[in-house]
Amino acid sequence: MNKLLGRRLGKIRHRVVVMSGKGGVGKTTVAVNLAIALSATGRSVGILDADVHGPNIPKMLGLNGRGPVMGEHGPIPVTTSGNIKVMSMAFMLPDDDTPVVWRGPVKHTVFKQFLSEVDWGELDYLIVDLPPGTGDEPLSIAQLLGEPLWAVVVTTPQDVALLDSRKSVVFGRTLNMSVLGMVENMSGLTCPHCGERIDLFKTGGGERSSRDLHVPFLGAIPLDPKVVTGGDQGIPICIAAPDSPTASAFLSLALRVQEAIENPSGG
Numbered sequence: 001m002n003k004l005l006g007r008r009l010g011k012i013r014h015r016v017v018v019m020s021g022k023g024g025v026g027k028t029t030v031a032v033n034l035a036i037a038l039s040a041t042g043r044s045v046g047i048l049d050a051d052v053h054g055p056n057i058p059k060m061l062g063l064n065g066r067g068p069v070m071g072e073h074g075p076i077p078v079t080t081s082g083n084i085k086v087m088s089m090a091f092m093l094p095d096d097d098t099p100v101v102w103r104g105p106v107k108h109t110v111f112k113q114f115l116s117e118v119d120w121g122e123l124d125y126l127i128v129d130l131p132p133g134t135g136d137e138p139l140s141i142a143q144l145l146g147e148p149l150w151a152v153v154v155t156t157p158q159d160v161a162l163l164d165s166r167k168s169v170v171f172g173r174t175l176n177m178s179v180l181g182m183v184e185n186m187s188g189l190t191c192p193h194c195g196e197r198i199d200l201f202k203t204g205g206g207e208r209s210s211r212d213l214h215v216p217f218l219g220a221i222p223l224d225p226k227v228v229t230g231g232d233q234g235i236p237i238c239i240a241a242p243d244s245p246t247a248s249a250f251l252s253l254a255l256r257v258q259e260a261i262e263n264p265s266g267g
């Protein structure tokens with residue numbers, strides 16, 4: 001690890017990656033709401049958007065059009081109104097439609113710069129939002145961040161998602177990550193008209209897989225149209241509707257993550 005990277009990481013107490021084997025299961029949604037919920041409990045939080053091909057963090061946090069400014073000790077991350085520090089490839093692109101066409105080694109170099117040159121300052125948590133799968137990005141991030149590196153694996157309840165997310169748990173272990181457990185997102189929908197629960201993508205698969213793989217089950221997040229509108233408008237549900245059952249589910253997830261990291265013996 002180079003000196004500058006070591007110095008920057010030395011000021012970041014806990015590093016947590018959010019990953020999944022499958023795309024579109026809600027990693028970015030979990031990453032932003034987890035960050036907001038951790039911040040609400042008084043922790044200082046940063047988010048590194050490690051999805052260079054589909055960097056959605058700025059959009060979901062309403063930070064489009066912003067960018068880091070140069071400070072005395074390096075580029076200063078963009079900060080949300082809730083004081084969450086954010087760095088993303090999206091800040092570097094001329095517009096939303098420009099694709100990033102890079103092979104793995106180039107991405108590794110950019111992650112290294114994002115981590116070593118950006119002035120993150122003192123943080124309790126750095127949340128890293130990964131692209132789907134078990135490829136270049138998680139490998140680079142794990143190598144750069146070192147250990148301990150905590151991991152939250154997001155899945156949805158249907159078998160095709162579980163099949164891939166289970167691989168993420170094993171992948172995390174293979175890379176010596178400390179796997180905190182699995183979250184089942186899009187787990188059941190409450191009909192806004194009659195209040196009946198509809199298990200659109202089935203339910204319970206995340207909990208079953210957690211048991212099979214001997215990792216904790218971190219909780220279920222319901223399917224909620226307010227999550228979609230919140231994400232599209234850049235006001236995540238934990239800010240837009242903090243008293244909703246879905247925001248409460250994210251808060252419970254954050255508390256479970258926090259407890260596991262800050263009080264590992266459970267005492």
Ligand SMILES: Nc1ncnc2c1ncn2[C@@H]1O[C@H](COP(=O)(O)OP(=O)(O)OP(=O)(O)O)[C@@H](O)[C@H]1O
Pocket residue numbers: 020022023024025026027028029030051054056130131132185186187221222223224225227228229231232
């Ligand atoms: N619990 C939920 N209820 C309703 N919609 C959700 C929920 N979680 C995520 N979504 C929506 O699903 C879509 C995909 O979510 P998101 O971008 O967080 O997934 P992802 O796993 O990060 O995707 P990718 O693999 O492309 O990075 C978004 O429109 C988001 O608003």
Ligand SMILES: [Mg+2]
Pocket residue numbers: 027028029051056129130131
């Ligand atoms: Mg994403």
